[in-house]
Amino acid sequence: MVKDELKARFKIHDQGPTSFLLGVKLERDRQSHTISLSQPAYIEQILETYKIQDCNGADTPMAEKPLLSTKDSPQTEQEKLEMRNVPYRDSLGKLIYLATATRPDISYTVGVLCQFSENPGQAHWLALKRVLRYLRKTTNYKLTYGLKPDSDELFTTHSDADLGGNADNTRSTAGFVMSIGGGAVMWSSRLQRHTSLSSTESEYTTASATGCEMIWMRSFLDEIGYDTASYPSTLFVDNASAIQVAKNPEHQSTMKHVHRSFNWIRERVANNEIRVAHIPGAVNVADIFTKPLGRIKFEQFAKMLGLIPHPHARTQSMR
Structure with missing residues (x-):
């Protein structure tokens, strides 16, 4: 057990299962194998x-x-x-x-x-x-882990970007989410530092930044004993042109104005560390991090993030 190994190296006081940590409530459902x-x-x-x-x-x-x-x-x-x-x-x-x-x-x-x-x-x-x-x-929404994942990989990653959605400077908003056990563990929504000339550029630069987070996660999982070296981790993107730019250096002529640092992802794809795959925009959960959505689509993506309403929570009064 992890606790036994820690006790062998450090002086610790076991206070039992954690129920609260920094204001966050932790709940385990042994029957459904979720936390x-x-x-x-x-x-x-x-x-x-x-x-x-x-x-x-x-x-x-x-x-x-x-x-x-x-x-x-x-x-x-x-x-x-x-x-x-x-x-x-x-x-x-x-x-x-x-x-x-x-x-x-x-x-x-x-x-x-x-x-x-x-x-x-x-x-x-x-x-x-x-x-x-x-x-x-x-x-009563809870970020839940242990749900059936969409993939057999250790973690799944989605990235997305709008094009010029900011009303003041026409910059794009980039978003990504990384999930383990059906629940989000890393996510981000932020304005890009540059103005993109096309949806391909905004999606490609977002994918490259997301790839950095994926490499960190692969390294972390490798350190705690998981095998990440034998197969690539998949990054789902809903822009086919951005995927082609990431896979094929011959597309450099159409993206020659993009800073060379964003081409970092090509090396990771060539080294078989990251696999960039297409996903329809209608089911790309990262879309929730790039623009305001209508109720139906928003609720769909919130559920895909692992946010599940607690069935036994007190019904909130509304006026």
Whole structure:
């Protein structure tokens, strides 16, 4: 056992199975062979802090339209004065911890809201409160591991990028998710540092950045005794052109303006460490990290992330 090996090397005090860690609730279901992570108490605390624990729930954390921009920021001194006492940064900080710990479903929205933390306006504040209303409805969601995975590989990885979705600078939003046991273990949603000229470029550069995370995971799994050297890890991408660029150096002429560092993934593909495969956009779960989605598609992808409602949780009151 791992505990016995640790005891042989270190002086430890065994306090039994972990139930809470840094505000995260851990639950094991021996019968179904699953383990879940959630933060219901943390969410309740946030809602009570801003006195919206009895608010109406929202189906998604962000409306599909209109897109937020700096045009929604205060333009006059009066508008800035009205926002001075609004706890935008404070509440956003709380949501950042939630988005990075157990709730990947709000990562995209939180990332967008962070772009306006210097000068938030009423539209941004209303968008943030929508996230809170979404959390009100989904307080009982648990990030669950042990579900039947979609692949026989140790982990599965999906990446995606929109094209010029940012309303202020036309940069693309890149997202990826890595899952083990049917649940997300690593995820990211962030604005790219450059402006892409095509969807191929935005997807290709995202795939390369995601590949770095995959190599780290392969190294980690190798260190703890798993065999990762005998087969490549699959990266699912929904852009066929980006896949061809990653596999075939002869496509260099069409991507010669892209910084050479992004071509790193080609070497990993050639070395049989990463396999880039196509997946239809309709089932690419990384799409949830690149743009606001409608309810049906959003719920589908949230479930694919491993976010499962607890069947025995208390039904939240709505008004």
